[in-house]
Amino acid sequence: MSTKPRPPRPPRPLTLTERRKAATQLDIARAAAELFTERGPDDTTAEDIAQRAGVALRTFYRYFRSKQDAVAPLLAGGADRWRAELAATEPGTDLSAALERSIAGSLAAEGEEAAEGLRWTRGLLRAAQDDPALRAVWYRVNHESEEQLREVLAALAAPDAPADAGALELRLLAAAATAAIRIALETWAVTDAPVRGEGAPAELALRCLRELTGGVRIPPAASAGGR
Numbered sequence: 001m002s003t004k005p006r007p008p009r010p011p012r013p014l015t016l017t018e019r020r021k022a023a024t025q026l027d028i029a030r031a032a033a034e035l036f037t038e039r040g041p042d043d044t045t046a047e048d049i050a051q052r053a054g055v056a057l058r059t060f061y062r063y064f065r066s067k068q069d070a071v072a073p074l075l076a077g078g079a080d081r082w083r084a085e086l087a088a089t090e091p092g093t094d095l096s097a098a099l100e101r102s103i104a105g106s107l108a109a110e111g112e113e114a115a116e117g118l119r120w121t122r123g124l125l126r127a128a129q130d131d132p133a134l135r136a137v138w139y140r141v142n143h144e145s146e147e148q149l150r151e152v153l154a155a156l157a158a159p160d161a162p163a164d165a166g167a168l169e170l171r172l173l174a175a176a177a178t179a180a181i182r183i184a185l186e187t188w189a190v191t192d193a194p195v196r197g198e199g200a201p202a203e204l205a206l207r208c209l210r211e212l213t214g215g216v217r218i219p220p221a222a223s224a225g226g227r
Helices: 016-039 046-053 057-063 069-087 095-107 112-128 132-156 168-189 201-212
Strands: none
Touching (some): 016 046, 016 112, 069 112, 069 132, 069 168, 095 132, 095 168, 095 201, 112 132, 132 168, 168 201
């Protein structure tokens, strides 16, 4: 008898110390992104980033291993919000529709904060073209997101769907969804297309998702009584 994995538990509220730590990490990440965009990674040092962020160099290295690693929170932030939105999908919702809706919503750039996040990503991806270490951070962020997405999809699948989060269908779906966003952002980053509308990340990601999942069997979603 197969057992259905339990839905991921809601994250516990962050403590004051954890919130301060996250805020410091984001300040450092933004400072690194600014400098990489202005000067390029080669002409930016960890000392430069720490100074721009207003922290000591030892604080920088308490949170990050390298100057390139410092931008990981910015690159991962959108994926974190996207997975959280997907995890909150109502039972019985078609998984294919839920994926499209969550991807479109996360890349829609409806508010200025979301639009700013996409512009940061564009600058970082342009800088990564000539910096293998920065590209490695981008690929690592995507790989980690794919692994976490598999768990979310497994929790949303129906009880009679493959129960293992590593099942072939779920692996393919998680890989396709992650690749769709990655390819869309990389394609958009080298253009001057806007953050919204034709040629924007949301439109490109949906096109990529539909192409990549064309031959993937989407597992059925759990019903309201099956969660």
